[in-house]
Amino acid sequence: MASKFLALDHTKQQQILNAAMKEFALKGYKAASTNQIVETAGISKGLLFHYFSNKQGLYFYLYDYCVDVILEDFFGQIDFDQKDILLRFREMFLIKLRLMNKYPVIFDFLIAANVEEATEIKDKLNSLNQEIIRDSYLKMFTSVDESLFRSDIDPSKVLDIIIWTIEGISNKVQAQENHIKAEELRNGKTLQELDGYLEILRKTLYN
Numbered sequence: 001m002a003s004k005f006l007a008l009d010h011t012k013q014q015q016i017l018n019a020a021m022k023e024f025a026l027k028g029y030k031a032a033s034t035n036q037i038v039e040t041a042g043i044s045k046g047l048l049f050h051y052f053s054n055k056q057g058l059y060f061y062l063y064d065y066c067v068d069v070i071l072e073d074f075f076g077q078i079d080f081d082q083k084d085i086l087l088r089f090r091e092m093f094l095i096k097l098r099l100m101n102k103y104p105v106i107f108d109f110l111i112a113a114n115v116e117e118a119t120e121i122k123d124k125l126n127s128l129n130q131e132i133i134r135d136s137y138l139k140m141f142t143s144v145d146e147s148l149f150r151s152d153i154d155p156s157k158v159l160d161i162i163i164w165t166i167e168g169i170s171n172k173v174q175a176q177e178n179h180i181k182a183e184e185l186r187n188g189k190t191l192q193e194l195d196g197y198l199e200i201l202r203k204t205l206y207n
Helices: 002-006 010-031 034-041 045-051 055-077 085-102 104-114 119-140 155-174 189-205
Strands: none
Touching: 002 010, 002 045, 010 034, 010 055, 010 104, 034 045, 034 055, 055 085, 055 104, 055 119, 085 104, 085 119, 085 155, 085 189, 104 119, 155 189
């Protein structure tokens, strides 16, 4: 069915995707209305289900679309020649903030999906999310210079601590009401806070 959707012109595709992402992000899966989606997108309900088999099919198409867009852009910007994982994660954090500003509707949808409780989709969402996290971390840790770490600490534990710190700050940013603007990143309070934590990690975990 999705192949018929992909045959539409790009502008019409985006109208439908944006309408659906906004509705699911605002109301969650159960309360989201396909009637509202088609009204916002300017199409008939029959046409929506001509492209997608049902509400669940639409939701998971959106999920895959959002993940693909973000990960392609994210990993396309990472400098894997940077072997110091703290410096690499610093740049990853900035990339993520830029993407939040670039794709606000997509991030709103993914944040809502991350806490979705609807029983008919929760298990599949959790499974997909765990797979994405696992694959992403494998890519993030490519060619990391573990010789920089203290020799008396297990390198895997060093990486866990760094990950938890970065994720904590990222979650704090995502919880803010307004998306951070790209021009505010490098000199903003968020980056200063991140650098403070990274300095503590360097002093604690590095040689």
